[in-house]
Amino acid sequence: MNPIPWLGLAFVLAVVTTFTLARVAERFGRRMGVLDVPRAGEVQRWSAPRTGGYAMLGGLWIALVVAYLLRDQFLIDPEVGPGWNPVDDLRVVGLVLGSVCIVPLAVLDDKRRPGRVRLEREQHRPAVWRPD
Numbered sequence: 001m002n003p004i005p006w007l008g009l010a011f012v013l014a015v016v017t018t019f020t021l022a023r024v025a026e027r028f029g030r031r032m033g034v035l036d037v038p039r040a041g042e043v044q045r046w047s048a049p050r051t052g053g054y055a056m057l058g059g060l061w062i063a064l065v066v067a068y069l070l071r072d073q074f075l076i077d078p079e080v081g082p083g084w085n086p087v088d089d090l091r092v093v094g095l096v097l098g099s100v101c102i103v104p105l106a107v108l109d110d111k112r113r114p115g116r117v118r119l120e121r122e123q124h125r126p127a128v129w130r131p132d
Helices: 004-032 052-074 087-111 116-128
Strands: none
Touching: 004 052, 052 087
C-alpha cells in the first residue's frame, strides 16, 4: 500500500480544479463588480477581481471529496486491511465544515474594501500581538 499515487491524484485534481475555477471566479467577480481597484500610492496597476479565494475553496472541496471516495481503491492492503484511521473521517468533515463557515465572512470581505488605515492596522496586528 503506497499512499503517494492517492496523494498525487488529490494534488493534481486540486490544482486543475482551482485553475479552472479561477477563470470562472474572475469572470463572476468582474460581472458582480467585486473588484480591487488601484488607489494612489499603491503598487497595483490594474483592477483585479477579489473572488479568487472561492476557486481555491472549490479546488479543496473537490480534492477532499474525490480523495475520500477513492481511498478504498488506493489505501487498502490485502493483508493488513484499511490503511487509514477512522478518526480521520471526522477531521475531513471538520475541514469541510470549517471552510464552509468561512464563506460568509469571505463574501462580506469581498464586498467591502477596507480603507488604507484599517488595512495597515490589520496587516501589522499579527506582528505586534503577543499572547499572554
